Amino acid sequence: MAEKDLEATSHFADMVAAKQGWVLNPDTEFTSSLLEGLTINWNRYGYFLCPCRDTEGSASADRSVICPCSFAKADIQEHGHCFCALYLRPDFAASGKSPIGIPDRRYGTA
Numbered sequence: 406m407a408e409k410d411l412e413a414t415s416h417f418a419d420m421v422a423a424k425q426g427w428v429l430n431p432d433t434e435f436t437s438s439l440l441e442g443l444t445i446n447w448n449r450y451g452y453f454l455c456p457c458r459d460t461e462g463s464a465s466a467d468r469s470v471i472c473p474c475s476f477a478k479a480d481i482q483e484h485g486h487c488f489c490a491l492y493l494r495p496d497f498a499a500s501g502k503s504p505i506g507i508p509d510r511r512y513g514t515a
C-alpha cells in the first residue's frame with residue numbers, strides 16, 4: 406500500500422466533500438489535525454480509519470468507520486457535522502455554530 410502524505414489526504418477529503426455536498430470544517434487548525442490523523446491511519450492500517458475512533462483490528466471489522474464513515478450522512482443531516490466534525494453541512498458551517506460532541510452511532514448509542 407503506497408504511503409500517503411498530508412496533501413494526498415487533503416485532496417481525498419476535498420473530493421469527498423465535493424461529492425457529498427459537504428464542506429470541510431473551516432477551523433483549519435482543527436481540520437489539519439484530523440487530516441493528519443487520517444494520514445497516520447492510512448499509513449498504519451492501509452485504510453482511512455476515522456481519526457476519532459479506535460481500530461477493531463481489521464479492515465472488515467472497521468468497515469463502518471472508514472472515512473467517510475457509514476454514519477456521516479445521518480450525523481451531518483441531524484447534527485450538522487460528522488462525529489469528528491471534519492465534514493459539515495454547508496448551512497451549519499455558514500451559521501458559524503460550533504460542532505458539539507455527538508453520540509457515536511458505531512455502537513448503536515444514537
Ligand code: SF4
Nearest residue numbers: 455472474487488489
Ligand atoms: S466521523 Fe466519519 S466522516 Fe467524519 S472524519 Fe470520522 S470517519 Fe470521516
